[in-house]
Amino acid sequence: MDYYRIAFYLFGALTVLAAVVVVWSRNLIHAGMGLLLTLFGVAGLYALAAADFLAVVQILVYVGGIVILLLFGIMLTQRIAGRAPRTGVVNRTVGALIATGLFVLFVMVIFSARFAELPWIAQGRMIDRESAPPVGSTVERLGQLLVGPYLLLFEVAALVLTVALIGAAYLARRSRQEGARPRRMIS
Amino acid sequence: MGSGMEFFIALLGPVLGVMFVALLVASFIALYTLAAVYAERKVSAFIQDRVGPLETGPRGLLQTVADILKLLLKEDIVPRMADKPLWVVAPFVVFSAVFVGYAVMPFGPELVAANLNVGVLFITAFAAFEVAGLLLAGWGSNNKYALYGAVRSVAQVISYEIPAGLAVLSVVLLAGTLNLQEIVLQQGIGASGPRHLFGLPFLPDVSALGGLFTWNVLAYPHLLIAFAIYFIASLAEVNRAPFDIPEAESELVAGYHTEYGGIKFAFFYLAEYGGMLLVGLIGAVLFLGGWHSPLPNLGPVRLADWTTGPIWGIFWLLLKGFAAVFVHMWARWTLPRLRVDQLMYLCWKVLTPFAVAMVVVSAFWASWR
Numbered sequence: 001m002d003y004y005r006i007a008f009y010l011f012g013a014l015t016v017l018a019a020v021v022v023v024w025s026r027n028l029i030h031a032g033m034g035l036l037l038t039l040f041g042v043a044g045l046y047a048l049a050a051a052d053f054l055a056v057v058q059i060l061v062y063v064g065g066i067v068i069l070l071l072f073g074i075m076l077t078q079r080i081a082g083r084a085p086r087t088g089v090v091n092r093t094v095g096a097l098i099a100t101g102l103f104v105l106f107v108m109v110i111f112s113a114r115f116a117e118l119p120w121i122a123q124g125r126m127i128d129r130e131s132a133p134p135v136g137s138t139v140e141r142l143g144q145l146l147v148g149p150y151l152l153l154f155e156v157a158a159l160v161l162t163v164a165l166i167g168a169a170y171l172a173r174r175s176r177q178e179g180a181r182p183r184r185m186i187s
Numbered sequence: 188m189g190s191g192m193e194f195f196i197a198l199l200g201p202v203l204g205v206m207f208v209a210l211l212v213a214s215f216i217a218l219y220t221l222a223a224v225y226a227e228r229k230v231s232a233f234i235q236d237r238v239g240p241l242e243t244g245p246r247g248l249l250q251t252v253a254d255i256l257k258l259l260l261k262e263d264i265v266p267r268m269a270d271k272p273l274w275v276v277a278p279f280v281v282f283s284a285v286f287v288g289y290a291v292m293p294f295g296p297e298l299v300a301a302n303l304n305v306g307v308l309f310i311t312a313f314a315a316f317e318v319a320g321l322l323l324a325g326w327g328s329n330n331k332y333a334l335y336g337a338v339r340s341v342a343q344v345i346s347y348e349i350p351a352g353l354a355v356l357s358v359v360l361l362a363g364t365l366n367l368q369e370i371v372l373q374q375g376i377g378a379s380g381p382r383h384l385f386g387l388p389f390l391p392d393v394s395a396l397g398g399l400f401t402w403n404v405l406a407y408p409h410l411l412i413a414f415a416i417y418f419i420a421s422l423a424e425v426n427r428a429p430f431d432i433p434e435a436e437s438e439l440v441a442g443y444h445t446e447y448g449g450i451k452f453a454f455f456y457l458a459e460y461g462g463m464l465l466v467g468l469i470g471a472v473l474f475l476g477g478w479h480s481p482l483p484n485l486g487p488v489r490l491a492d493w494t495t496g497p498i499w500g501i502f503w504l505l506l507k508g509f510a511a512v513f514v515h516m517w518a519r520w521t522l523p524r525l526r527v528d529q530l531m532y533l534c535w536k537v538l539t540p541f542a543v544a545m546v547v548v549s550a551f552w553a554s555w556r
Contacts, residue, residue, distance in 0.1 A: 029326055
């Protein structure tokens with residue numbers, strides 16, 4: 001057992017246990033916090049795989065952005081607007097069938113993949129862990145790839161996000177008639 | 188049996204070493220907070236023409252010590268209707284999120300706990316956990332003031348992360364690295380490549396002078412605006428006045444920490460003051476030369492060389508950080524609180540466009556250099 005392994009199993013356990021909370025908790029806020037911990041655990045696994053940039057971005061985007069907004073939304077609907085979201089169990093049989101089917105499918109895919117024979121895994125296994133140079137920063141390489149061969153995809157993703165932002169601003173905008181209504185009701 | 192013990196010692200040895208260093212930093216933050224709370228009271232008193240704490244100890248120096256003793260001795264009360272697990276962990280989540288930032292902070296040459304290649308992003312990312320902790324506190328308290336405070340705080344912190352992030356980006360573009368230690372090293376003597384005064388190629392090369400002249404704000408003058416944007420945004424990110432809408436005492440009692448008392452309240456205080464120092468240190472590292480001395484080498488008087496070293500590094504960096512904390516206090520006791528709409532106006536219509544402009548200037552500068 002070395003530190004790498006201890007850390008790997010710790011982050012793995014955190015990811016799985018928190019995911020269990022996400023699925024089983026009836027309290028949406030607890031589920032949201034579970035999701036936060038799951039995504040943090042995944043970030044830890046990325047860091048252990050020497051993907052430093054990916055790990056930090058995972059925290060920045062998922063923990064800092066998505067989960068916080070999710071919790072924000074739950075709080076605004078549940079306690080401030082006073083409406084409890086539905087958290088009951090419905091469609092047990094169909095749900096169980098689909099879940100079991102997907103589980104079997106995934107397990108079959110994983111076991112038929114033969115990871116050991118994949119070229120990049122085999123290549124990685126050839127490297128001597130003692131004498132190999134330490135893995136450097138991935139930031140430069142990622143940056144060069146993003147403005148080099150993947151420039152078009154990068155720009156398309158940026159465009160999609162901009163469109164989403166404009167769309168959100170348009171939907172949230174108060175139209176003139178709507179803005180006038182509350183005032184009329186008060187008077 | 189013997190080998191089992193050896194195994195555990197070999198396993199725990201480095202862990203204990205890391206824990207010792209972490210404990211050292213944690214105790215430093217605690218002591219600094221004691222001093223900062225006292226300083227805040229005295230600064231506020233002088234600004235408002237009062238005298239401040241006076242009774243406990245000489246010149247009231249022991250006032251905050253007495254306060255912390257009171258907090259430690261208080262009964263740990265959990266509100267009956269609180270969401271207990273969330274309520275209990277919240278102050279520790281908030282403090283840890285701030286504390287983790289100190290791990291990547293370069294305090295001097297060779298003096299950085301975790302010399303990460305993505306240090307800048309790391310600090311920004313873990314600020315997210317602070318936001319999560321605030322939400323937990325607000326939600327777990329089951330108190331409308333706490334919840335409104337938390338919701339306001341999160342809206343504010345998330346909004347101001349954008350101008351702050353863009354201001355940081357304008358430095359990162361010129362530095363070409365996300366490593367905080369490398370960003371500092373570029374701002375002193377021995378930086379690779381010439382550094383002209385104000386970044387203008389017809390002015391003399393100052394990389395041999397060091398000191399103040401090689402700091403980012405002087406090497407690239409437009410970063411002075413970026414620094415101002417970062418400083419204002421960082422005030423909002425640590426919920427300090429004039430951006431203390433989340434804990435506006437005239438409207439929300441105390442915001443997200445309304446229900447907290449005793450040691451848990453003390454942790455919120457540690458997080459607040461630790462956060463103030465942390466954003467001050469980040470500002471110093473990115474714009475003001477980090478642990479480099481402000482004194483330049485002038486001919487045979489090698490002031491920069493004489494005042495550089497591990498101890499000097501800690502001294503200069505903390506001095507810059509404390510100066511930022513002092514300006515935080517100064518702003519708090521001078522400026523009135525913003526309204527919510529003014530807060531959003533300032534963020535989205537003033538700071539963000541200027542920050543974007545700074546990024547564009549940095550990008551052109553970096554490509555034409």
